[in-house]
Amino acid sequence: MTDRLGVLTQSTEFNGIDFVEIADDAQTSLLVHFLNTVPVAGTLSGPSPVRITGEAGVPPVDVLPVADPADWSTDDLGRPLLRVRTAVPGGFATYRLRIASGVLDSYYAEVPFSFKARCPSDLDCGCAPRPCPAEAETSPAVDYLAKDFLSFKQALLEYSATAYPQWVQRSEADLGMTLLELLAAAGDDLSHLQDRIAAEGSAVTATQRRSVVRHARLVDYEPRPATSARTLIQADVASAPLPAGTLLSASGPGDRPIWFELGAGMIDPATGGFTDTPLTVDPRWNAHHRCDDSCPQGCARRWRILPYWWDDADRCLPAGATSLWIRGHGFGFRDGDPATGGPGLALLIDTEGEGPLDPPVREVVHLTEAVELTDPLFNEKVTRISWSAQEALTRDHDLTRTHLAGNLVPATEGRRYTERFVIGPHHGGAPAGAVPAVTRVGPNASCTDPRPVHSHTLSRGRLAWLTDPAREAPGPEERPLPEIHLRELPQDGGTQRSWVWRRSLLDAARFERAFTVEPVRYTDLRTGADRLTGVPRWEYDGDDADTVRLGDGVFGERPATGTVFEVTYRVSDGARGALAAETVTGIDPAMEGLLLSAANPFPTVGAAEAESLEKVRRNAPYAFRSRQLRAVRPEDYDAAAEELDWVLDAGTAFRWTGSWLTVFTTPQPRRTAFAGTAERAGLLSLLNRRRTAGYEVHVQQPRYAPLDLVVTVCAQPWAFRGEVVAAVLTELGTGRRADGQPAFFAHGRFRFGAPLERSTVEAAVQRAAGVRGVVSILHRRRGLVDTFEPMPETVAVGREEIVRVDNDPRSPQNGSLRIVVEGGK
Numbered sequence: 001m002t003d004r005l006g007v008l009t010q011s012t013e014f015n016g017i018d019f020v021e022i023a024d025d026a027q028t029s030l031l032v033h034f035l036n037t038v039p040v041a042g043t044l045s046g047p048s049p050v051r052i053t054g055e056a057g058v059p060p061v062d063v064l065p066v067a068d069p070a071d072w073s074t075d076d077l078g079r080p081l082l083r084v085r086t087a088v089p090g091g092f093a094t095y096r097l098r099i100a101s102g103v104l105d106s107y108y109a110e111v112p113f114s115f116k117a118r119c120p121s122d123l124d125c126g127c128a129p130r131p132c133p134a135e136a137e138t139s140p141a142v143d144y145l146a147k148d149f150l151s152f153k154q155a156l157l158e159y160s161a162t163a164y165p166q167w168v169q170r171s172e173a174d175l176g177m178t179l180l181e182l183l184a185a186a187g188d189d190l191s192h193l194q195d196r197i198a199a200e201g202s203a204v205t206a207t208q209r210r211s212v213v214r215h216a217r218l219v220d221y222e223p224r225p226a227t228s229a230r231t232l233i234q235a236d237v238a239s240a241p242l243p244a245g246t247l248l249s250a251s252g253p254g255d256r257p258i259w260f261e262l263g264a265g266m267i268d269p270a271t272g273g274f275t276d277t278p279l280t281v282d283p284r285w286n287a288h289h290r291c292d293d294s295c296p297q298g299c300a301r302r303w304r305i306l307p308y309w310w311d312d313a314d315r316c317l318p319a320g321a322t323s324l325w326i327r328g329h330g331f332g333f334r335d336g337d338p339a340t341g342g343p344g345l346a347l348l349i350d351t352e353g354e355g356p357l358d359p360p361v362r363e364v365v366h367l368t369e370a371v372e373l374t375d376p377l378f379n380e381k382v383t384r385i386s387w388s389a390q391e392a393l394t395r396d397h398d399l400t401r402t403h404l405a406g407n408l409v410p411a412t413e414g415r416r417y418t419e420r421f422v423i424g425p426h427h428g429g430a431p432a433g434a435v436p437a438v439t440r441v442g443p444n445a446s447c448t449d450p451r452p453v454h455s456h457t458l459s460r461g462r463l464a465w466l467t468d469p470a471r472e473a474p475g476p477e478e479r480p481l482p483e484i485h486l487r488e489l490p491q492d493g494g495t496q497r498s499w500v501w502r503r504s505l506l507d508a509a510r511f512e513r514a515f516t517v518e519p520v521r522y523t524d525l526r527t528g529a530d531r532l533t534g535v536p537r538w539e540y541d542g543d544d545a546d547t548v549r550l551g552d553g554v555f556g557e558r559p560a561t562g563t564v565f566e567v568t569y570r571v572s573d574g575a576r577g578a579l580a581a582e583t584v585t586g587i588d589p590a591m592e593g594l595l596l597s598a599a600n601p602f603p604t605v606g607a608a609e610a611e612s613l614e615k616v617r618r619n620a621p622y623a624f625r626s627r628q629l630r631a632v633r634p635e636d637y638d639a640a641a642e643e644l645d646w647v648l649d650a651g652t653a654f655r656w657t658g659s660w661l662t663v664f665t666t667p668q669p670r671r672t673a674f675a676g677t678a679e680r681a682g683l684l685s686l687l688n689r690r691r692t693a694g695y696e697v698h699v700q701q702p703r704y705a706p707l708d709l710v711v712t713v714c715a716q717p718w719a720f721r722g723e724v725v726a727a728v729l730t731e732l733g734t735g736r737r738a739d740g741q742p743a744f745f746a747h748g749r750f751r752f753g754a755p756l757e758r759s760t761v762e763a764a765v766q767r768a769a770g771v772r773g774v775v776s777i778l779h780r781r782r783g784l785v786d787t788f789e790p791m792p793e794t795v796a797v798g799r800e801e802i803v804r805v806d807n808d809p810r811s812p813q814n815g816s817l818r819i820v821v822e823g824g825k
Helices: 004-009 149-163 175-200 209-217 613-626 634-641 677-690 721-731 758-766
Strands: 017-022 029-034 050-053 072-074 080-085 095-099 110-113 230-237 247-251 257-262 323-327 346-351 361-375 380-387 402-405 408-413 415-422 434-436 438-441 452-457 484-488 497-501 514-518 521-524 538-541 547-550 564-571 595-599 647-656 661-669 696-699 703-715 771-781 801-804 816-823
Touching: 017 095, 017 110, 029 095, 149 175, 209 613, 230 257, 257 415, 346 408, 452 521, 634 647, 634 661, 634 677, 661 677, 677 696, 703 721, 703 758, 721 758, 721 771, 721 816, 758 771
Parallel strands: 415 434, 497 514, 661 696, 703 801, 703 816
Antiparallel strands: 017 029, 029 080, 050 095, 072 080, 095 110, 230 408, 230 595, 247 257, 257 408, 323 380, 346 361, 346 402, 361 380, 415 564, 438 452, 452 547, 484 497, 484 564, 514 547, 521 538, 647 661, 703 771
């Protein structure tokens, strides 16, 4: 293409018109600008060298003669200027000014302009170039439904027949057919990849756990991973202390052992470091005497800590007891240091079943006091141990079949492993014992900032996650913690640094040494010598493994090239860890000299498989709606209070206290009659986060409605009156019935505002052995009335009150119960 304007601007022989300027507001004086310095004056030809013509249908504008030399001048660059005058101004049309001159180029001898150029306007004065119509092209027909190899091959065959009609050879051995099939195969792979990516973009169609987890997190739903079992181990030891992490085992299906490690967990949730503190044990707290040559045959069943009863007529340790006498001295219970077994020591109270098929009755208590005394009558050394009322026994224990044992240590299912990986060096090889980390381009990367993301797949199995040990089973809102520790090994005289786990790297600060764990597997496809020197080739699987992922410099610190990491983690068998009592008995051969025996007196808890993808898809869209984080109505405050583990029930009332509404919430504790100061403070803090703005919240102690009852029953002819009274008192008591269920007036059976119904009382009395029928029930509200009245169908109480009949002579203000028996013996 010729640059005519550029050539003409540099010419010394020819000139041209650059533009026309409207020189005055009357629009009758025009100033013509030229392109270069070649003189134009004196080269005009013809009687009318300057003409102004309009568009089709627009009359021309008359130009006054150009005769005065003053009409010619030059600009600052020496280019000619010509002043042209018209008799009248032109209209709003576009006009063309043409000058007849021998030095003006024929193309640039005329120029379009407008007389109204000086008029004010908000529009752009530039004109858009007129588009040239494109040449009509014949595009081949495209089958947009082609999605697999055969359909792609057919589409390419149809296109080639149109685009290359001279190619008629369709043999499979032909080079063209080979290339065509290669393109079809590549299209098939890309089509499959598109479908897979599109499927992972929705929680409904995603098949990889990593994708489903990320979708669920968008609505603050955390899918539960496979969790490890927890249990309590009673150990007999030869000496102390016992190292944390000692291996135990249980036989699992298929003769594959299920491993357990002693300790509450490998990682301290508060610090993120190892919890390798030795476990406190003592041979004096063993369950059995140790066998040696001096022991009689069968001494392995001789219990070391046995209860003591003062009289054969009193050999039952009743439910609700908080103390016990044991035989002997020198157990080390008196030492005030908890590390050596003083107050706080856990003891197992184990009562064998009455028959060979009856299950044992076992309870764990933590000592608060141990006093060594002597029975002066029999000169027997005895020790009195006590525990708190919160751990009062819930079952009766026959002391003749009971023994005690200490050395109760926690254990968690799984076994730990250690691996090393290095950041960056691929061609140069990795340090001894370290494998290269997986390096991929991170999100929001560019050519100048690739933002590499480094990962490492755990090779020994699925990562163990632990739930709260206070819970018997993982709850829907509980978030387990992983058993993994990552540390950066020192280099060039540096120091060792630990990296902290985050549930998501979005929670990590930019320079925080943080990592996360994702359900992803990367497999190195290299073989042979390529594994040491070649470039890694990774195969990706979004499930069936766990991978450590490090930060990218935006969310979490990006590790430097050459950094060596050591990761220690515990693998888990998930639901396989759900075992019965007395099954975790295998001892690591390396510990047989220190650990004599071990067994779990209770079944394991907390073992569960990972939440299924189908369950996540079903629950995640609704989970964030199921728990409201605000309290408006009284029942909202009740529901918020009942989220705390120690709250059994709650009642709320609004009262006008002067200038605003005040919320009074009363909790009913599960195990005690009244809440402690710390518990009430925690509840108040929770309610203050949920309350309505402008409301004030107070937490009160529960109010009880004590009742005095007189129950008259008719006994069976064969029943003794004393036994009938005892049976009725057991049914209507505050402990447990013979079948182990809570008695009628046991703590926690009545809720706030729940009335006492006569029919339920009669039904409970009728369950007592020897009762033929209920004659009458009299009642009175203690503190309100003095006389007894016949009990109506329903005894109503206030919204903030709880029915209470403790029948404790030491606290008559908490209600009483009197049984009158007619008939019988």
